[in-house]
Amino acid sequence: xxxAGRWREAIGTGARAAAGLTLAVPSxxxxxxxxxLGAGRGSSVEFMEHREYQPxxxxxxxxxxxxxxxxxxxxxxxxxxxxPFLDIVIDASASMDLPGSGKAEAVISVCAALxxxxxxxGFTPALYRCxxxxxxxxxxxxxxxxxxxxxxxxxxxxxxxxRDACSxxxxxxxxxxxxxxxxxxxxxxxxxxxxxxAARALVLHTLAPDDLEPPPPGTYxxxxxxxxxxxxxxIDAAAAARFRARADAFVxxxxxxxxxxxxxxxxxxxxxxxxDELLRRQVLIAS
Amino acid sequence: MTLFWPIALTGLAAxxxxxxxxxxxxxxxPREVSSxxxxxxxxxxxxxxxxxxxxxxPLSLLLxxxxxxxxVLAAADPLxxxxxxxxxxxxxxxxxxxxxxxxxxxxxxxxxxxxxxxxLERSGTVLPVVAGHExxxxxxxxxxxxxxxxxAWRCTNREADLHAAIALAREIAGPQARVLVLTDxxxxxxxxxxxxxxxGAPADNAAIVxxxxxADEIVLDIANFSAAPLARSLTLSSAGDSAERPAPIIPGGQxxxxxxxxxxxxxxxxxxxxATDALAIDDxxxxxxxxxxxxxxxxxxxxxTLRDALASALRVLPNATLSDASALVTFSDRTGDARVIxxxxxxxxxxxxxTGSFLVDESHPLGEGIDLAGAVWAAPASxxxxxxxxxxxxxxxxxxxxxxxxxxxxxxxxxxxxSNLARHPAWPTLxxxxxxxxxxxxxxxxxxxxxxxxxxxxxxxxxxxxxxxxPSGTGAPLLPVDGRVETILSELGxxxxxxxxxxxxxxxxxxxxxxxxxxxxxxxxSGEEGVAQAEALGARSFAWVLALAALAVLVxxxxxxxxxxxxxx
Numbered sequence: 001x002x003x004a005g006r007w008r009e010a011i012g013t014g015a016r017a018a019a020g021l022t023l024a025v026p027s028x029x030x031x032x033x034x035x036x037l038g039a040g041r042g043s044s045v046e047f048m049e050h051r052e053y054q055p056x057x058x059x060x061x062x063x064x065x066x067x068x069x070x071x072x073x074x075x076x077x078x079x080x081x082x083x084p085f086l087d088i089v090i091d092a093s094a095s096m097d098l099p100g101s102g103k104a105e106a107v108i109s110v111c112a113a114l115x116x117x118x119x120x121x122g123f124t125p126a127l128y129r130c131x132x133x134x135x136x137x138x139x140x141x142x143x144x145x146x147x148x149x150x151x152x153x154x155x156x157x158x159x160x161x162x163r164d165a166c167s168x169x170x171x172x173x174x175x176x177x178x179x180x181x182x183x184x185x186x187x188x189x190x191x192x193x194x195x196x197x198a199a200r201a202l203v204l205h206t207l208a209p210d211d212l213e214p215p216p217p218g219t220y221x222x223x224x225x226x227x228x229x230x231x232x233x234x235i236d237a238a239a240a241a242r243f244r245a246r247a248d249a250f251v252x253x254x255x256x257x258x259x260x261x262x263x264x265x266x267x268x269x270x271x272x273x274x275x276d277e278l279l280r281r282q283v284l285i286a287s
Numbered sequence: 288m289t290l291f292w293p294i295a296l297t298g299l300a301a302x303x304x305x306x307x308x309x310x311x312x313x314x315x316x317p318r319e320v321s322s323x324x325x326x327x328x329x330x331x332x333x334x335x336x337x338x339x340x341x342x343x344x345p346l347s348l349l350l351x352x353x354x355x356x357x358x359v360l361a362a363a364d365p366l367x368x369x370x371x372x373x374x375x376x377x378x379x380x381x382x383x384x385x386x387x388x389x390x391x392x393x394x395x396x397x398x399x400x401x402x403x404x405x406x407l408e409r410s411g412t413v414l415p416v417v418a419g420h421e422x423x424x425x426x427x428x429x430x431x432x433x434x435x436x437x438x439a440w441r442c443t444n445r446e447a448d449l450h451a452a453i454a455l456a457r458e459i460a461g462p463q464a465r466v467l468v469l470t471d472x473x474x475x476x477x478x479x480x481x482x483x484x485x486x487g488a489p490a491d492n493a494a495i496v497x498x499x500x501x502a503d504e505i506v507l508d509i510a511n512f513s514a515a516p517l518a519r520s521l522t523l524s525s526a527g528d529s530a531e532r533p534a535p536i537i538p539g540g541q542x543x544x545x546x547x548x549x550x551x552x553x554x555x556x557x558x559x560x561x562a563t564d565a566l567a568i569d570d571x572x573x574x575x576x577x578x579x580x581x582x583x584x585x586x587x588x589x590x591x592t593l594r595d596a597l598a599s600a601l602r603v604l605p606n607a608t609l610s611d612a613s614a615l616v617t618f619s620d621r622t623g624d625a626r627v628i629x630x631x632x633x634x635x636x637x638x639x640x641x642t643g644s645f646l647v648d649e650s651h652p653l654g655e656g657i658d659l660a661g662a663v664w665a666a667p668a669s670x671x672x673x674x675x676x677x678x679x680x681x682x683x684x685x686x687x688x689x690x691x692x693x694x695x696x697x698x699x700x701x702x703x704x705x706s707n708l709a710r711h712p713a714w715p716t717l718x719x720x721x722x723x724x725x726x727x728x729x730x731x732x733x734x735x736x737x738x739x740x741x742x743x744x745x746x747x748x749x750x751x752x753x754x755x756x757x758p759s760g761t762g763a764p765l766l767p768v769d770g771r772v773e774t775i776l777s778e779l780g781x782x783x784x785x786x787x788x789x790x791x792x793x794x795x796x797x798x799x800x801x802x803x804x805x806x807x808x809x810x811x812x813s814g815e816e817g818v819a820q821a822e823a824l825g826a827r828s829f830a831w832v833l834a835l836a837a838l839a840v841l842v843x844x845x846x847x848x849x850x851x852x853x854x855x856x
Contacts, residue, residue: 095322096321098319098320101321180321180322182325184324211321211325215318218316219316220317221315221316222319225320225321231326232331233329235329243325243329247325250325
């Protein structure tokens with residue numbers, strides 16, 4: 001059952017967080033002529049620079065004022081007009097919706113913020129939900145509607161779903177993967193497929209504090225959110241230290257996998273000021 | 288330190304199931320995690336088939352055990368003695384109604400002792416005061432010696448002056464002493480600072496409340512202290528013989544008088560009322576045969592007319608007998624060792640006649656019942672110059688006609704020839720009164736049958752050794768003072784007083800309608816609050832400290848438990 005009310009609040013939070021922010025256009029975007037100004041030369045009306053006349057240049061672009069002042073033939077160049085892509089892939093496995101952790105709400109908020117910022121920047125967004133299979137999520141006016149999100153229900157992160165999503169991603173666009181990366185499969189191949197032909201590949205690593213910190217000392221019967229499997233653990237000082245070491249190693253492995261795949265790993269924690277991190281990493285910029 | 292409610296310690300039994308719970312149950316808090324990928328390496332392996340595991344989370348178990356122990360100790364109300372406890376004075380009702388038994392056969396005395404035993408165990412010095420017709424202090428003792436001291440609490444008195452005993456207690460033990468009164472009836476007014484504990488209960492009872500034995504008859508008053516009519520029989524026994532006589536039906540709340548013929552030669556008679564009721568002590572009367580109380584009188588008078596008049600009167604009086612050999616009283620007209628001296632005209636002077644008005648001191652035994660109206664009393668004329676010695680009892684005009692000295696010597700001024708006194712109705716009364724003054728000097732007890740704890744005066748005629756043998760059979764020597772012994776008889780039954788060849792018997796019975804009437808008995812406890820009682824014992828309760836400690840441990844345990852709870856579905 002779609003919990004529209006829950007997602008509406010998260011979408012609102014994301015929209016408020018992204019107010020006044022735009023999505024940074026990558027340095028080598030691809031896309032047809034659009035409303036955004038690319039970094040390269042193009043045919044927009046926005047003057048970029050002068051360069052020396054080369055045979056074959058359009059005579060209409062010769063800046064006769066420069067010639068009059070300097071007896072040097074120079075042509076005016078203008079910035080290109082581009083329409084960049086934003087493709088967001090959300091890992092919709094059940095581990096992304098650990099009760100009480102705020103992970104699911106954080107993912108939707110970040111997604112809504114990116115879509116809002118992308119809309120202001122003239123991006124063409126697309127959103128994909130990877131559960132048992134990859135399915136596109138309909139957007140309206142480039143925004144996510146609460147009723148359109150079907151929740152985090154997959155019993156297990158399916159690598160095939162993510163590969164399927166990667167095959168749908170547009171070349172030269174900005175790609176964002178929202179996941180906790182708690183996958184049984186090796187992340188590197190998936191990340192390589194994700195980052196391939198992307199102008200910028202971002203992995204927003206969404207982990208809750210409970211995912212990285214052990215509970216207080218005691219005996220626990222742990223249940224896997226996705227598989228429902230149970231194990232008994234006893235937490236004491238030594239066990240807590242071993243868990244932290246394992247968690248640190250996991251995060252390090254994710255970072256390494258992203259680096260090898262030319263993707264950027266940005267940690268996103270529920271409740272934290274993730275907009276600051278996105279601004280710092282120039283994913284979002286103030287308009 | 289002592290515990291006020293030690294029975295609360297049974298709560299410690301809860302520790303066993305608590306420990307078992309921890310031992311037999313894997314107490315693991317459920318917790319949901321995103322994925323077990325980061326946890327698998329910490330999974331515990333439990334050997335199959337084993338159910339009993341080592342205790343998990345010993346801190347939780349220790350905290351819960353600590354809470355139980357602290358709460359149990361707080362409930363037991365431990366008392367810490369902060370100062371020496373003031374003595375406890377036990378005022379013990381010594382009246383025989385305390386022997387009344389309940390439906391379980393326990394007497395009020397026994398019930399009272401059972402009730403105060405726990406209190407006395409926490410006390411220091413205990414001063415028992417037995418309250419009979421007079422209060423009596425038993426030896427002050429600590430609790431172990433108290434049971435021996437209380438053997439002297441027999442409950443054989445006809446009354447218990449509890450207020451006098453309380454006053455004695457305060458005087459002995461001081462104003463700080465705790466006074467505990469054990470009795471069987473509520474007080475008329477609660478005394479401040481005194482705990483009044485009544486263990487009595489209303490009960491039906493029948494009793495012999497009075498008895499008189501004449502020469503050939505016994506007269507009994509039987510009281511029925513119940514609502515239902517009483518139909519019982521009486522068993523008379525004497526010298527091994529017994530006979531049963533039916534008693535009349537006595538309506539509820541009434542007293543009936545029963546007359547039983549008895550042989551003049553019968554010795555001590557024991558009468559038992561066949562009544563199975565709460566109090567048995569008042570169902571028995573012991574009646575000794577009446578002692579002859581005739582004063583042997585010797586007449587040593589020169590005047591024949593006077594002598595004859597006195598002899599005539601003495602012959603008919605029941606309290607006198609003429610005897611020359613062993614006279615106790617001598618009537619004489621000469622001074623000397625006579626007990627009664629008649630003063631007559633020594634010379635030929637005419638006597639003085641007194642026809643009234645006579646003044647008679649009827650408060651004096653000599654003047655009791657004397658009415659001299661119409662009497663002509665002639666006395667020697669010499670009285671005017673030499674009045675009779677002693678206290679004047681009969682006066683004619685202002686002249687003393689009869690007097691009594693301090694040693695009991697009676698003086699009578701009388702010229703019998705010129706008087707009509709010997710023919711007057713007052714004459715035998717006067718002689719009776721004179722003789723009666725000497726009855727108390729007759730050897731033996733002044734009464735043949737008395738009630739329990741009555742004072743008996745026994746005249747010892749000088750023959751030694753004199754002994755008193757109570758019904759229990761252990762005789763004791765008597766030490767008379769001025770030929771007389773005064774003693775309180777506290778044993779029921781026949782007491783024997785032996786002096787030389789003389790043996791006198793006194794019967795003692797529990798005659799007291801107030802004590803036998805158990806209808807108004809009721810339980811009562813003026814009581815004191817537990818804390819105040821503890822403080823009065825010189826101890827302070829610190830149960831509140833333990834309760835606060837238990838609360839602190841509970842809070843700690845709650846924080847520990849909440850910290851362990853993770854995200855649960």
